[in-house]
Amino acid sequence: MDAAGFRSHGREMLDYIAHYLETVHLRQPLPDVHPGYLKDLVPDEAPLTGESWEDLKKDLDRVVMPGVTHWHSPHFHAYYPTANSYPAILGDMLSDGIGCIGFSWASSPVCTELEVIVMDWLAKLLRLPNEFLFSGEGNGGGVIQGTASEATLVALLSARAKIFAQMLFADPSSTHGQILDKLVAYTSDECHSSVERAALITLVKMRKLPTDEQGSLRGPTLEKAIREDKERGLIPFFLCATIGTTSACAFDNMSELGPICSSNDIWMHVDAAYAGSACICPEFQYLLDGIEHCTTFNFNPHKWLRVNFDCSAMWVKDRNLISGAFEIDPLYLQHDNQGQIMPDYRHWQIPLGRRFRSLKLWFVLRMFGVAALQQQIRKDVDLAKMFESLVRSDSRFEIVRSVTLGLVCFRLKGDNSITESLHKKINDDRRIHLVPSIIKGTYFIRFVICASATQQEDVSFAWSVIQELTNSLIPS
C-alpha cells in the first residue's frame, strides 16, 4: 500500500468507523458467537502474497464484527466505561503516523515534553495539590501509564525499593528475603483485583482490611492493623486506597487514612481509576479530600474522559522515588540532556518502549474543552440517578450502596438466587449487557452508564427490559 492507497483506503476506514459508531446502538451489545467461532472463518496460514484491500474490508463485516462486544453501544452497561472519541482517534492516528518511541527525552523530545504539559493541565483540572505538578514548587510530576494496574504496580515497587533502602541502610547484612518476609501492605476488602496482582508480583503481604457499611476503609481500622502488625514485628510500608471501587464505587476515607500513613511513614497510593475523571467537576472534587497525604495518585482518562485506551494518568510527589526504583542506564539509551529539567520516562514505568500517548489526551482536551467534558460527566451522573429512581419505584428491587457517580448497584429483594436468575435472564436475552458482583455475600447487578452516547431513552429501555424479565420471575 503506497501513500495514495493509504489516503484512499484510509477514507474508507474513516467512513467505516463513523458509520459503526453512528449505528452501534442498533447492534446487540453482546455477540452470539461461541468460543472457537473464528477458526472456521479464516485460513490457517498467512498469505504468501498480499491481498487486496477489498478482500480485507469484506472480512471486517464477515469476520470481525460478529465477534465484537460493543462497548460503545448505549445498551452496554457492564464493567466500567472505556472512553473513545473522534479527537482521540485522530490523535492516535498521528501517534502512529509519527511512530516514534519515547523512552528518553532525546528519543523524541516532544513525546516527553507534551506529556509533561498535559499532565500538568490535567492535574490543574482536578485541583491536585501544587506539589504534584512539574511546574509546582516541589519535585512532583505526572506520567501516562498504560493501565491503573501498572500504576499500582509501579507505586508498590517504588515503595518497596524505598523501604528496602531504609532497611539495608539500618542493617547492611540483611537480605532482600529477610526484609520481604516482614513487609506488610494494606488495601481494602473491596479493592480491585489488580491490587492483589501487584502483591503477587512484588511478593508483598497484602492485608485486605474490612470496610464500613458503605465500603469505605476508615482510619481506625488502618490504625489497628498497623498496631497489630508492628507488635508482630512486621513493617507496614504501603497502602493502596481506592476512590471509586470497581464493585460498588465506594470511597476510602483519605482524610482519615492520610495522616495515619504520614505519621507511620507509609506510602499511600490512591487508585481513582474510574472516579477520578469526575473530579474535573468542582462539585465532585470533595471526593479527593485528603489527596495531599498521598505519595502517588492515579486515574484513567481512558475510562471516562473521552481518551481512548491506553491512557492512565499517574502523579507522584517526589519523582526520584519512582525513577530511582527502576533506573538501569546502558550507554545505548543515554543522551546529552539526561536528568536535566525533563524526565526520562523509561525510569517511570515497567516497559522500556512507549508510544506518543499524550497526543490523544491533548487532542481531547483542546477539541472538547473542559466545559464539554464536565458536561459529559454530569449527564452520565444524572442518568445514573434516573436509573436509581426507576429501581426505587419498583418495590421488588433494592439499591445496594449509595449512588454517587455513574454506577447503580441493585438487586431483587430476598435471596441471592433470585438476582442470579435475573442476571442470567438479562445475559441470555442479549438486548442489554450488565455484569454482577458480590460484596460480603450479597450478590447484586451493576448498572453503569458506559457509552458516551447514552441518553435518557436508553436508560428507560434498559429498565423496561429488566422489568420485563423480572416479571417472568416475580409478578409485578
Add this chain to the structure above:
Amino acid sequence: MDAAGFRSHGREMLDYIAHYLETVHLRQPLPDVHPGYLKDLVPDEAPLTGESWEDLKKDLDRVVMPGVTHWHSPHFHAYYPTANSYPAILGDMLSDGIGCIGFSWASSPVCTELEVIVMDWLAKLLRLPNEFLFSGEGNGGGVIQGTASEATLVALLSARAKIFAQMLFADPSSTHGQILDKLVAYTSDECHSSVERAALITLVKMRKLPTDEQGSLRGPTLEKAIREDKERGLIPFFLCATIGTTSACAFDNMSELGPICSSNDIWMHVDAAYAGSACICPEFQYLLDGIEHCTTFNFNPHKWLRVNFDCSAMWVKDRNLISGAFEIDPLYLQHDNQGQIMPDYRHWQIPLGRRFRSLKLWFVLRMFGVAALQQQIRKDVDLAKMFESLVRSDSRFEIVRSVTLGLVCFRLKGDNSITESLHKKINDDRRIHLVPSIIKGTYFIRFVICASATQQEDVSFAWSVIQELTNSLIPS
C-alpha cells in the same frame, strides 16, 4: 466533533501523515530543540471551551514537529528500528474505532480469537515447534504483549511462581523470603537492560555470565555457573537467552544452553526482540536452532515486521505455567465460557486492560503477504552488508563483531577516545543519527538500517557524512 467532522478532519490527518512519511527524508533526524522548549509554545492550562480543528492543526507544525525525532527518516540509524506501515495504521484506526477492551474472551470474543489465530500464523512463519501453537498438539499458545520488557518480566514471574510452588510443596513451612534468597537466574553479560529490570522487580539474583568473543553465551559457561551455585546451596531456575542482543546483535547458543536447562529444570526464556523478525526468511531460521528447548519465546513484530508499536509476540509451551502465575478472578470479570478452548488473556500479562492489537498484525500480514515482508528483511540485511563493505574499505576503521542482520558495529582503530570524538561530531552534525555502545571496554558506534524506506543511496549518504567528519579527526 461529530461524525461529519471526523470524516473531514480525518481526511486531513490521513494527508498529513502521508505527506509526513513521504517527505520525512528531508527532515533532520534528530531535532535541535533544548529541554523545556515546549513550555513557551503552549498555554499553561487546558481551554475551557473547545478549540477549532484549524487551530489544533496549525500546532502540529508549530509545536509538535520541531520536537520529533524522526525514527522513519532513512537517515535515522540509532537504537533498533521501530516498525510502521500504512496497513498497520489502518488496523490501529479500526482498533480505536471499535474501542473494546479484551481482558477476557467475553469482553470481546474476536479480540481474543483473532489474536489466537494470528499468533499461530506468525509461529508457523518462524517455524516454531508445533507445541508452541494453539492449534498444536500440546498446551501451547501465543499472546501479544506490549513490549519485550514485559515478556521477559512475565516469563521470569511465571518461572518464579513455578519454583515457589515446587519449594513450598517440598517444605510448606518455608517463607517466600527464604526461598527468594536462594533463587538464582542467568543471563549473558550483553543482555538488554530490561532483563536487569526484571530482576530488580522480581527480587531475583540475576547472574550475568561471560560470553565468548562473539558475544555468545555458551553451554560450558552456564554449566559451570549452575554447578557453582548449586554447591553454594542456591537454586538455579531461570535463564534469559538472547537472540540478537541490543549492543551488537549477538546470539546466545541455544543448542548448547537448551539441553542444560532441560536437565536442570531451568526455565529458558528466549528474547529475540529484534532478530526474531528475520526468522520469517528460511535462510535465517538457523538462528532459532535449539528453540525447542525454551519454555517461552518472544520477538517484536513492532521492530522489524511493519507492525506499529506496540506488538510484542510471545509464545509459551504450556500456557498454564503463565496463566496460573497471575490468576485472580473476581466475579465482575468472570463469564460463562471461561477456561474453555479460548484463553482469557488477562491472566497472561501484567495489565488487566488490553487493546485490540491483533488487528494491526492481521492487516500487515494480509496486505503485505509473507513474500513482501521477507523481501524487506533481505533488503535491510543487504544494506547492512553494503555499509560493512564501505567501512572495511577505509583502513582507519574496524568492524566490531560479525554482521549478521541489519546492525553494523564499527569504530576507529585505536583508543576509544577517537571514536567517542567521532560520535560527538556525528551527533552535533545532525545529518544522520546513530548511538554508541560499549562492550568489555571497547567503545563503538552502532549503525542500524531502521526506516523501511532506507535505500542504497541513504547508506552511501551516511557513509559520506561519516567519512567527512572523520577527515576532520584523522586525515584520510
